[in-house]
Amino acid sequence: MASFLRAFLATALCSALPALAGEAAPPAQKVHxxxxxxxxxxxxxxxxxxxxxxxxxEGTGRFDVKVTEEFxxxxxxxxxxxxxxxxxxHGKDRLLDPGEARWGERAERALFDxxxxxxxxxxxxxxxxxxxPSWPEFEQMAGAALRFDAGSRRNPxxxxxxxxxxxxxxxxxxLRPQYLDVIDDMxxxxxxxxxxxxxxxxxxxxxxKAYDAKAWPPKNYPLKLPARVDDLPGFGKVHPVVWTKHYxxxxxxxxxxxxxxxxxxxxxxxxxxxxxxxxxATGQVTVPxxxxxxx
Numbered sequence: 001m002a003s004f005l006r007a008f009l010a011t012a013l014c015s016a017l018p019a020l021a022g023e024a025a026p027p028a029q030k031v032h033x034x035x036x037x038x039x040x041x042x043x044x045x046x047x048x049x050x051x052x053x054x055x056x057x058e059g060t061g062r063f064d065v066k067v068t069e070e071f072x073x074x075x076x077x078x079x080x081x082x083x084x085x086x087x088x089x090h091g092k093d094r095l096l097d098p099g100e101a102r103w104g105e106r107a108e109r110a111l112f113d114x115x116x117x118x119x120x121x122x123x124x125x126x127x128x129x130x131x132x133p134s135w136p137e138f139e140q141m142a143g144a145a146l147r148f149d150a151g152s153r154r155n156p157x158x159x160x161x162x163x164x165x166x167x168x169x170x171x172x173x174x175l176r177p178q179y180l181d182v183i184d185d186m187x188x189x190x191x192x193x194x195x196x197x198x199x200x201x202x203x204x205x206x207x208x209k210a211y212d213a214k215a216w217p218p219k220n221y222p223l224k225l226p227a228r229v230d231d232l233p234g235f236g237k238v239h240p241v242v243w244t245k246h247y248x249x250x251x252x253x254x255x256x257x258x259x260x261x262x263x264x265x266x267x268x269x270x271x272x273x274x275x276x277x278x279x280x281a282t283g284q285v286t287v288p289x290x291x292x293x294x295x
């Protein structure tokens with residue numbers, strides 16, 4: 001069933017997006033993307049998302065995407081051909097073996113230097129868990145991390161409104177002001193890197209109505225939680241879910257949405273993701289919005 005759904009969504013994306021690419025003047029050259037993936041926990045269909053992300057980006061006509069499922073051992077030479085790295089990774093058995101969430105000093109330094117030198121990175125969804133336990137340079141690059149020891153979590157709701165905070169930014173310009181995200185994760189109370197200048201594009205409300213106070217704390221949860229649900233850090237507040245920032249001379253696109261194929265294959269998310277990836281790679285936005293994402 002999952003493979004059928006992936007194939008169906010990829011076909012739908014491929015059939016819809018070429019028409020969008022025709023609405024804009026053809027670019028002088030392709031944006032070269034390296035999608036770093038592999039090794040997720042069982043909650044995330046990373047191979048399915050590999051297909052969806054590649055189809056989504058290449059379907060615009062703007063991107064050429066290469067995939068690696070093993071980034072360990074990567075070097076400056078590995079990254080030299082690319083304009084932007086899209087990361088969909090947080091390591092298998094992250095809670096049992098935090099070392100599985102890391103690539104090794106050489107590959108990590110190559111990534112940080114790649115972005116600092118003036119190119120781009122998209123930090124996507126569960127990749128933010130790579131900052132747990134503490135990884136200061138990753139937090140500095142990404143702008144934030146899911147630090148469960150500091151109260152990071154996800155809101156229990158699977159469907160929730162996403163609000164565009166800055167409708168004048170080139171990435172979000174023309175989008176509807178609010179979108180109902182479905183079958184997705186709302187990451188809340190993330191650990192924000194001290195002193196980083198983060199430009200928030202979209203946010204979501206950690207709605208207390210989504211929590212069952214009578215069943216709190218949840219049974220068999222692996223992390224320590226407060227005895228009262230309303231003592232959760234960030235409870236009942238608005239939290240950034242999409243943002244931009246700079247890291248050295250480079251551009252960073254923080255994208256916490258997109259848990260699976262069902263949530264990613266929606267016009268609003270397609271528009272946000274493809275345009276944000278182009279911005280991270282080039283500093284410009286030329287990819288048109290899908291019609292159903294327009295205001």
